[in-house]
Amino acid sequence: MKITQIVVHRLSVPLPRPVRTARHDHAHADTVVVEMRTDAGLVGSGYCFAFGAHRARALAALVDDLVPLYEGRDPRAARAHFTAAWRAINFLGHAGVAPMALSALDTACWDLAARAAGLPLVRHLGGDRTRVPAYASAGLWIDYSMDELLAEAEQFLGQGHRAMKMRIGRARPAEDVERVRRVREAVGPDVGLLVDVNQGWDEATAIRVGRELEAFGLSWLEEPLPYEDLEGCARVAAALTTPVATGESDYGSLAMKRHLEARAADVLMPDLQRMGGVTGFLDAAALCQAWHQPVSSHLFTETSCHLLAAAPNGLILEHMPWWDALFTEPLSVADGHVLVPERPGIGLELSAPALARFKA
Ligand SMILES: [Mg+2]
Structure with a gap:
């Protein structure tokens, strides 16, 4: 061929x-x-x-x-x-x-x-999971009003999601804490709630605000610091009970190795395009496995669902539907999971x- x-x-x-x-x-x-x-x-x-x-x-x-x-x-x-x-x-x-x-x-x-x-990509890679836990990521933006936040959290639950991610890092961290408190109160204790700072804090802020956020049972605190500050991120991760996630902004599986060596975070979330594609992502996931760490994903939900489903340490998938319209049908979400297409390849066709x- x-x-x-x-x-x-x-x-x-x-x-x-x-x-x-x-x-x-x-x-x-x-x-x-x-x-x-x-x-x-x-x-x-x-x-x-x-x-x-x-x-x-x-x-x-x-x-x-x-x-x-x-x-x-x-x-x-x-x-x-x-x-x-x-x-x-x-x-x-x-x-x-x-x-x-x-x-x-x-x-x-x-x-x-x-x-x-x-074979579906997941099976071609030796995996057998047909669905992966996922979180809703296309929303809960930092500029939303409180009403918009609460309405969208409700919408995500209606769409079958059982976990969702908020963006934080507002000029006044007290507002972040209040917004997280209100969303947690609205969705209840059993829904996974993740927060993403998008590299918006310095180390002292991350530890101080991170401690205030501990009360809300967050699934993770993402990119608290500039992505290349591995040592700082490691200190934040060590100071907090809430898991710290990072890795989406760095390039190549060897960057994931540097994160692991530095103990920069509890969860790495390699980005398919920054890994150079499936090959680099597979290497990154295997490195995480060797360090006894879970692996998540960043964007590229169509392919990443297969890769996480195939990884023994695949934790949770970022569900970002921005590119849904490129394909003849979208991925299905049910009961907090993305269903991995069972057709050959990624199982989706370009429209x-x-x-x-x-x-x-
Ligand atoms: Mg992020």
């Missing part, structure tokens, strides 16, 4: 509402989709994205540059192609645009490999009308 054609689509995918966190304010996900075709008639897909059309153009240029490393190759040798591509991006570096671009190709290649085997509609 050979990869015969790779089509690269540049898209501007509108977000349901502008995203505001302690460090973001965006209305579109500027997305680069890779459609990888074989001589056996199979089609695999992967995507990467940035906030900002020019930045996405840089991603697309790097994808184009890496396409020759995949064309004409057997998609079932995904790891071998990743290894060659990782070597090829050495000069540009193993962080930033290059691994993100590679991730779209690597993910499409694994999708194809699983399709070639006639041709969506590719046309979102064309950048």
